[in-house]
Amino acid sequence: MDGDCVLNIKSHESGGAKVSSAPIPKKNISSNVPIIPKEPLSNGRGISEGKIGRAIRVKKSELVKQLAEENSPPKKNVNVNVRTRGLKFPDESIAKNPLQVGLSAKQHSEQQDLLNVMSEGVTPNIESVxxxxxxxxxxxxxxxxxxxxxxxxxxxxxxxxxxxxxxxxxxxxxxxxxxxxxxxxxxxxxxxxxxxxxxxxxxxxxxxxxxxxxxxxxxxxxxxxxxxxxxxxxxxxxxxxxxxxxxxxxxxxxxxxxxxxxxxxxxxxxxxxxxxxxxxxxxxxxxxxxxxxxxxxxxxxxxxxxxxxxxxxxxxxxxxxxxxxxxxxxxxxxxxxxxxxxxxxxxxxxxxxxxxxxxxxxxxxxTKEGRSVAPFSMPSRLKHFLLVVPCKQRLVALAAFLLLKAKYSKRSGKLIVFLATQDCVDFHHRLFSETLCKDSDNADGAEFQASDLHLYRLHGNMDHKERQTVFQKFSSCPNGILLTTDVASRGLDLAGVAWVVQYHVSGSPVDYVHRVGRTARAGGRGKALLLLQPEEESYTRMLSTTVGLQLQRLNLTDVLQTALYHLRHTKGRRGVRTVEEAAASMGKYFLQMVDENAELLALAEQAYLSFLRAYASFSGPMREHFVFKRLHLGHVACAFCLRDAPSDIASRVTGKRPLAKSNSHPGIANSAVAGSPIAKRSRRLEFLEENGEVGSRSTQKKEKTTKKKPRPAELATRNMLAEYGL
Structure with missing residues (x-):
């Protein structure tokens, strides 16, 4: 899996190989010198060959420095991990709460670094601010x-x-x-x-x-x-x-x-x-x-x-x-x-x-004219993390991370998840409420549901009273998950926000700065997670050059361990043994829930098209990193739990093809008659259709108009949307 670490978990009773628990000897060394184990690490513990090579490879100058340290006066022992070298985390034993990474300490002690990163508390740092x-x-x-x-x-x-x-x-x-x-x-x-x-x-x-x-x-x-x-x-x-x-x-x-x-x-x-x-x-x-x-x-x-x-x-x-x-x-x-x-x-x-x-x-x-001004200002106690996820696994990765922080962490705090559009917020809120929240009315998925998941949604198209209620409830609750658009990215002081998750990228590095600013407020500590697809990873270089950020990369397999643990302790799902099986099982369950619920399916299709429109609207330097033609539209549909071809989805939502011709989901016609979101046409789409800007290039009529000519970037976006029937 291109360097990903696959952990096949087997119990000793079922015949799995017993893992040696012999401790690895440590030296009394300074924190900037890597540890060289005297004995090679066993692959049975879930570490790939590539990681073992990186763990034992040391430069000659560092080796000489380490040998010189042996004759120096004894210093305080420092537990240094290769993947977290240079970061200072509290010494918190994994045995206290192994559920934070979904594994036991005896099976996978190398998960200590992920535990340290995920479980670090949000405490104020008064001196710097x-x-x-x-x-x-x-x-x-x-x-x-x-x-x-x-x-x-x-x-x-x-x-x-x-x-x-x-x-x-x-x-x-x-x-x-x-x-x-x-x-x-x-x-x-x-x-x-x-x-x-x-x-x-x-x-x-x-x-x-x-x-x-x-x-x-x-x-x-x-x-x-x-x-x-x-x-x-x-x-x-x-x-x-x-x-x-x-x-x-x-x-x-x-x-x-x-x-x-x-x-x-x-x-x-x-x-x-x-x-x-x-x-x-x-x-x-x-x-x-x-x-x-x-x-x-x-x-x-x-x-x-x-x-x-x-x-x-x-x-x-x-x-x-x-x-x-x-x-x-x-x-x-x-x-x-x-x-x-x-x-x-x-x-x-x-x-x-x-x-x-x-x-x-x-x-x-x-202020004087011509004086250079630094464009960005960010909290110094804010740590930034990167998770590269293939498009088909994005939804499962997000669900696993939310379970990790909201269910299996002692000091979870609040989470804010930023999504691209209002339709995306509505879909993900409805999906996770139906599948993961214990207080939902879904009896079929009761075995999947988790306690301590308090979901909220916030976007600009909600009723004013509802927005006020959500804002007050999320502000007063000790822990919760807020799914929102950029309406919550500026100025709001939401106490106790421990993590900001950017599931969808929006705008420019300025928007990144304001989104992550919802945590680490008033001198406190906070953490921000950015999810990117492999083809979007070049965006990190843009953040590095414009904002000066260095993102610490997390392993996707480590995050998905939570899904594995959650399923192995779920009634009817205990046969799952590997991370791949856990991800596939959870994804299949989400897909089944969307297929069986006509309203949820309608929300998924609306969210899918709105996400594609938002993705196609990137302009300027952002277009170099988020290229619409690189997207695999079928894989994007999988991220929204949709089985049909992208063209069929677009036809149903835009109304170009009668609903009766689509036999994939018989319940859609009834839901449309009842006034479901499928029957509601996008205001932006109606505007584009009224101006003849939606449809195939070959069928568009050239009409004389006195309107101002669109800019090249706008024209490219419209042509791209029309090409895919959006």
């Missing part, structure tokens, strides 16, 4: 209102401010415009919220809700706006005269208008809902505005809100008097050209606050 001073000392030196400091310490349980907070608060209290750039999870919200509320508290005459808006905070998503509004509500307990409020899409305009009539001093809003109220709500006046905060500016630009933000800024400029200028703050974890353009539009002589990479030092400099 937080400053040395306490909130009390910092507040007294900066003359911050004591009530605010008390709330920070008692309600938020913060003992020390972060480095970026110390830097930003100082300049914002002086009345400067600021461009704040810091790693995600470093406390940027408190960095501007604290001086903002302090400034409003110190204003004379005292501010009341009848004075109208004094501060405006613009954010890209509803969840982030809700989270920021909650922070403002807690801080405003220091002064009940100041009233904050949220204006977000999905909420009733009538209730928001009533709040505006009563008076809101701090408005937290998404761009389009705020612009809608500016146009249609006469009571909303921005004449008394004193603060303008634009948070997650890079995401606002990326989502196409730049024009809306410009209109809001123009309205503020027209209404606010020049004698009392607005203090503006712009925050971003990455500085893109669009963000720099926006900064030049709203900021006047700004101070740039950022944490340098070296020793956590602070950089406070006035």
């Amino acid at each position: 937080f400053s040395k001073t306490s909130w009390g000392n910092f507040g007294s030196r900066s003359n911050i209102h004591p009530r605010l400091i008390s709330i920070i310490q008692k309600n938020f349980h913060f003992e020390r401010p972060t480095s970026i907070q110390v830097s930003a608060i100082k300049h914002l209290l002086d009345g400067c415009d600021a461009l704040i750039k810091a790693q995600t999870g470093s406390g940027k919200t408190v960095a501007y919220a604290l001086p903002l509320i302090h400034n409003l508290m110190e204003t004379e005459p005292p501010i009341s809700r009848n004075d109208g808006p004094k501060a405006l905070i613009i954010l890209p998503t509803r969840e982030l706006a809700t989270q920021t509004g909650l922070v403002m509500t807690h801080l405003c307990r220091a002064c009940v005269r100041i009233v904050p409020g949220c204006l977000i899409g999905g909420a009733k305009r009538k209730g928001e208008k009533a709040s505006l009539r009563k008076g809101l001093n701090i408005i937290v809003s998404t761009p389009r809902r705020l612009l809608d109220h500016i146009r249609k709500t006469a009571v909303l006046s921005l004449k008394g505005l004193r603060w303008l905060v634009i948070d997650e500016a890079d995401r606002l630009v990326e989502l196409g809100f730049e024009r809306d933000v410009r209109r809001i800024i123009e309205r503020v400029t027209r209404e606010v008097s020049r004698e009392s200028p607005v203090q503006t703050v712009l925050l971003s974890a990455t500085l893109t050209p669009g963000v720099e353009t926006l900064a030049g539009l709203v900021l006047k002589n700004p101070v740039k606050c950022e944490v340098a990479d070296d020793a956590g030092s602070i950089s406070n400099e006035t």
Whole structure:
């Protein structure tokens, strides 16, 4: 299997060869010198010949150094493993919890390294992110209102401010415009919220809700706006005269208008809902505005809100008097050209606050044209891992990893799994809920179901109340799995997230940075896993050159050991003996579940086509690594538990062929009549069909149109989709 390690597990009672348990002698050596076993390792323990060769091959210089160490004073013994050399993991014996890798310690002691990687706890690392001073000392030196400091310490349980907070608060209290750039999870919200509320508290005459808006905070998503509004509500307990409020899409305009009539001093809003109220709500006046905060500016630009933000800024400029200028703050974890353009539009002589990479030092400099700016900022305690999986085994590998972390780990924490599209989120959530969750109604698959799997889904097409409920439940639960799109990739502070799994790659390295930023927040530790197909592995070089990442590669066989253990302790599945049999058995079970459930089959087909559309939309440098024509469409269909040919799947979903002609799944026609997702046509697909952009190249009619010619990249994507009937 091209270097993969295949472990055939046999018990001694069934005639398997007994494995020698003789310990391998160790030397007292430093951690950077590999161990040379005196006796060769047995292949019966599941190590391939190639791995044995790498384990005993040592350079001459290293051998001389090791011999010299023998005559040196004795040092503390360090257990060094070849595959994890250079990493420091806690000394946690595998005998305590062998289920974390699905094997017993006696059978496979070489799995110790994977156990160390998977079971490492998420603990805070205060020194690298937080400053040395306490909130009390910092507040007294900066003359911050004591009530605010008390709330920070008692309600938020913060003992020390972060480095970026110390830097930003100082300049914002002086009345400067600021461009704040810091790693995600470093406390940027408190960095501007604290001086903002302090400034409003110190204003004379005292501010009341009848004075109208004094501060405006613009954010890209509803969840982030809700989270920021909650922070403002807690801080405003220091002064009940100041009233904050949220204006977000999905909420009733009538209730928001009533709040505006009563008076809101701090408005937290998404761009389009705020612009809608500016146009249609006469009571909303921005004449008394004193603060303008634009948070997650890079995401606002990326989502196409730049024009809306410009209109809001123009309205503020027209209404606010020049004698009392607005203090503006712009925050971003990455500085893109669009963000720099926006900064030049709203900021006047700004101070740039950022944490340098070296020793956590602070950089406070006035921005100048031509100054080079580092585009990425990432948590230093975040570890990155890579898992290369063939397309046909991706679904089983994901299920095995979720079982490993949610069922067989003592300190699992929360997991966030990022997928490409909303349809992919719906399908995987429904599939895993039906097959792996114990509280599902599926009686046929009861033997497969696992306890302690709490699944949640989140994407932009969900109802507002449902999104709020999911966000609150996942935030409060001790462990859980959130399947989501990029809607959760920016700004959300979800405590206790131990792993971020990128099942599908999206966008660019900037999106990678923001996705993995959901873990390792506020100086804590976290781990990120990236799943790639073999033909996509060149993407790691792009991450290395643009972000400076070095990903540690995990073995697919090691991850699939969890599936083997899970099946061997499952009623009716105990005959499974090898990793290959376990993967095949679990994949067959998923396939059977999709075939027997018409609604699940419809979700699978919709997810399959939406994934192909998303994959074909890669442009620029990303297209070099994610080439649509390299995909084996049949293998991709297997990853979505589909048996039919890709052309038949596309025909059913797009409606080009009558459903009665497809005899593969008789239940589909009934489900379509009942209003299943198959009968619902994609809005994007309808748009393409209305413009004659879907179908065979030979059948497309050349019609004269006055529309703007598409770009070459867009045209290539459309032609590619049309070629495959998508």
